Amino acid sequence: MDDPRHLSAFSIIKSAxxxxxxxxxxxxxxxxxxxxxxxHKTMVSIANAHKRVAYITQAGKNFIHVVFPFKQRxxxxxxxxxxxxVPKRHTVYHHFRILHKEDINDEVRKFMRIAYDG
Numbered sequence: 001m002d003d004p005r006h007l008s009a010f011s012i013i014k015s016a017x018x019x020x021x022x023x024x025x026x027x028x029x030x031x032x033x034x035x036x037x038x039x040h041k042t043m044v045s046i047a048n049a050h051k052r053v054a055y056i057t058q059a060g061k062n063f064i065h066v067v068f069p070f071k072q073r074x075x076x077x078x079x080x081x082x083x084x085x086v087p088k089r090h091t092v093y094h095h096f097r098i099l100h101k102e103d104i105n106d107e108v109r110k111f112m113r114i115a116y117d118g
Contacts (some may be wrong), residue, residue, distance in 0.1 A: 013059040068115045
């Protein structure tokens with residue numbers, strides 16, 4: 001990951017463990033298709049050629065917090081800790097916390113593909 005925007009994401013995600021989780025998450029997304037990384041002051045957004053696919057909204061010592069924007073609710077899951085509707089935007093944010101590489105399992109990969117494909 002030699003993209004300079006990826007390197008600047010390192011200033012937002014401070015711990016070595018969180019950086020490892022971030023790299024693993026990006027690698028899993030790139031198995032679906034190409035993504036670009038857009039660091040902001042307080043978060044990192046990840047996009048494909050058409051839209052934002054996910055947001056890293058928090059990075060702690062031992063986790064990263066990922067938010068997937070969907071057009072509908074996916075209540076039947078074991079991976080999202082919170083589902084938040086944004087009424088006027090017709091967007092439903094699905095919150096997922098990664099503590100270990102293994103947290104990205106087949107169920108999460110399914111939702112990653114849905115977020116990527118739109």
